[in-house]
Amino acid sequence: xxxxxxxxxxxxxxxxxxxxxxxxxxxxxxxxxxxxxxxxxxxxxxxxxxxxxxxxxxxxxxxxxxxxxxxxxxxxxxxxxxxxxxxxxxxxxxxxxxxxxxxxxxxxxxxxxxxx
Amino acid sequence: xxxxxxxxxxxxxxxxxxxxxxxxxxxxxxxxxxxxxxxxxxxxxxxxxxxxxxxxxxxxxxxxxxxxxxxxxxxxxxxxxxxxxxxxxxxxxxxxxxxxxxxxxxxxxxxx
Numbered sequence: 616x617x618x619x620x621x622x623x624x625x626x627x628x629x630x631x632x633x634x635x636x637x638x639x640x641x642x643x644x645x646x647x648x649x650x651x652x653x654x655x656x657x658x659x660x661x662x663x664x665x666x667x668x669x670x671x672x673x674x675x676x677x678x679x680x681x682x683x684x685x686x687x688x689x690x691x692x693x694x695x696x697x698x699x700x701x702x703x704x705x706x707x708x709x710x711x712x713x714x715x716x717x718x719x720x721x722x723x724x725x726x727x728x729x730x731x
Numbered sequence: 732x733x734x735x736x737x738x739x740x741x742x743x744x745x746x747x748x749x750x751x752x753x754x755x756x757x758x759x760x761x762x763x764x765x766x767x768x769x770x771x772x773x774x775x776x777x778x779x780x781x782x783x784x785x786x787x788x789x790x791x792x793x794x795x796x797x798x799x800x801x802x803x804x805x806x807x808x809x810x811x812x813x814x815x816x817x818x819x820x821x822x823x824x825x826x827x828x829x830x831x832x833x834x835x836x837x838x839x840x841x842x843x
Contacts, residue, residue, distance in 0.1 A: 621774075649831075656838075657836075658821060658835045659775075661830065661831070708774055708775070710775075710831075719765075719777070719780060719825075721777075722774040722776070722777075724773055725773065725774045
């Protein structure tokens, strides 16, 4: 149980285009989903927290107009990188939390974004 | 503000040897503590967690961790390392209801 998927696993796009990454909880309803960014050989940095049906809460320094997050259902959150640039190349990981009580997050396998 | 420190960036151990990965945290309230493992190009897999109760917790893959409040530590241990344990290990602290703060990670290499 508690499986989280991400799609795509890898994506290469040209500078200036937009890319959408999907995060799905496959066997549970995720009231809260999180988006992280991980630079090579670095730890995970929380980008934003999204609750189903409400606007995402972005961490300081994260451009909300560049990284659009939508959490339209209890099993799906999307991250859209708009007008991507090479510096947006990174490993993006989502996680999902099942309820209000548990602090445990279930992580997706990650998406490798390369902007050329 | 809460913080998590993993003092060792890299650790190399021989296969069959014991392992201890260090984790120290700074957090004012009762912490919720986690250890995750990440293989190259993959997401994070939960090894074990501590919420309350017995301070020695058992996890998957033969790992265990001990919460020591007096030392603000949550070190990960394994008595005998296997080559497949080579990966990046992250300690994390849960706070504010639903957030996680991660340590910088420790890369484990296993010598044959």
